[in-house]
């Protein structure tokens with residue numbers, strides 16, 4: 001397991017990237033400010049490109065003790081309680097995930113659940129599986145910028161099939177989304 005303690009600066013770098021994504025998404029800057037910001041980002045790419053590694057050596061997504069696992073793609077679950085069978089926590093969707101009218105982009109929700117349910121599917125020594133399907137029911141808009149409650153648990157395991165379910169509730173306590181994923185355990189040698 002890769003250690004977040006050994007890669008503190010990288011963890012902070014990914015947090016800064018998340019903040020940049022939120023800020024860029026919400027900004028309408030004058031042209032000279034946009035150009036300066038672009039030049040800053042291009043400098044980041046120039047700085048890091050020589051340190052590109054193979055997937056096996058990659059840090060992003062693999063620093064699993066960190067909220068968000070040092071990966072800027074999926075929304076971050078802040079875990080309050082977890083076991084091999086369940087997880088409870090909080091989620092605040094930043095401006096980056098805005099769809100419209102204060103509601104989260106519909107695609108950000110399955111992205112979030114694929115990560116949360118997928119990790120649970122593989123937890124507890126169950127080994128690697130892949131998403132066969134992800135069924136998401138949007139019951140009410142999921143607001144950005146507010147603290148949401150998340151719960152997920154392994155519903156049942158049938159041979160290679162792991163059914164994992166999850167919910168999101170808004171600050172009023174209303175259900176905004178429920179989801180079910182089927183994760184199929186990989187056979188030896190299966191990519």
Ligand SMILES: CCCCCCCCCC(=O)SCCNC(=O)CCNC(=O)[C@H](O)C(C)(C)COP(=O)(O)OP(=O)(O)OC[C@H]1O[C@@H](n2cnc3c(N)ncnc32)[C@H](O)[C@@H]1OP(=O)(O)O
Pocket residue numbers: 061062114115118119129130131132133159160161182184185186187190
């Ligand atoms: C850093 C690490 C991060 C990890 C956490 C994040 C987790 C994220 C996980 C992913 O996002 S993986 C990427 C998205 N998923 C894929 O790319 C999967 C692509 N599909 C496949 O690889 C295969 O289709 C799959 C492994 C899912 C299943 O193929 P198999 O050939 O291994 O299984 P098979 O077809 O023999 O089916 C096994 C059982 O599952 C059932 N099944 C398979 N796909 C199904 C489906 N779509 N719907 C319902 N049932 C399904 C199938 O009917 C059967 O049921 P029974 O055993 O009861 O007969």
